[in-house]
Amino acid sequence: MEPQKPRHPDLHPAPAASPPAGGGLVPSPGAATDWDEDALRNPHARSDKAARVEAMFDAIAPTYERVNRLASFGRDAVWRRELVRAMRVSATDVALDVACGTGDVIRALAGQAPPPARIIGADFSAGMLAGGDYSGLKIPVHLIRADALRLPLQNGVVDLLTCAFGVRNFQDVDAGLSEFARVLRPGGRVGILEFATPSNRLLAWANRVYCNVVLPRLGALIARDHDQSGAYRYLPRSIQTFDTPPIMCRRLTDAGFVEVRCRTMNLGGVALYTGVRSGNGAAR
């Protein structure tokens, strides 16, 4: 058994919001939720993608952070730090971290000088929400269990929105980005981290070998479910079949963001997208 981490007493996940259409939050009884070969052929085209993603993260939550650190050689912390730095946090900001998982971005936001006034974390996996350690943070953090496609927040109440390695998993990427634009105030900033495929062919090949061969074995070795959920087979497949940076930038523009930029890190294997919610006062 792993030792239980201390938790902030006010951070129990809110009850589930009403189930969205197309999966998420409440998988239908008897539905398959692991990523088998059939489901992996094109994971983004699955109508039950959200339900499978939610079940998968519930299954790997206890070892999620440990696998990340090992699999990225500790680089994942650097990528999140770059994301948070690009957000230019100010002390009056209400920050929303969508697909917050076990809270790595929330902790990075809270560690900024100055930190935002308040952080909201949203995720639909109860296991991931419960696995976060928020002890010692000096600012209020509110966790909500919700689908990113239907955030239980009013229009324009958020100043900055982050989402690290979440968007690729959405049932409908455009609907998710539109939801980001809805909850952000005009002029609010968005920052998204996602995996990408390096454009250099040699690097792309090395990346493929690592993701297809090394990562699934590492995940199976460390994950408590020995990767029965298929999470570490889903990961490379979902990256290789996901949008290229120009397509993601186009989606962000279509969703209502301006000043959209993409910067790659990790030899092109990680993309950081930033943008500003259009509307009055867009330039801050």
Ligand SMILES: C[S@@+](CC[C@H](N)C(=O)[O-])C[C@H]1O[C@@H](n2cnc3c(N)ncnc32)[C@H](O)[C@@H]1O
């Ligand atoms: C790869 S983890 C990233 C977690 C965290 N952002 C990080 O950087 O470690 C992806 C997270 O996205 C969440 N997620 C995926 N699709 C979601 C959706 N539609 N609504 C809410 N959360 C979602 C999963 O439950 C999971 O916690």
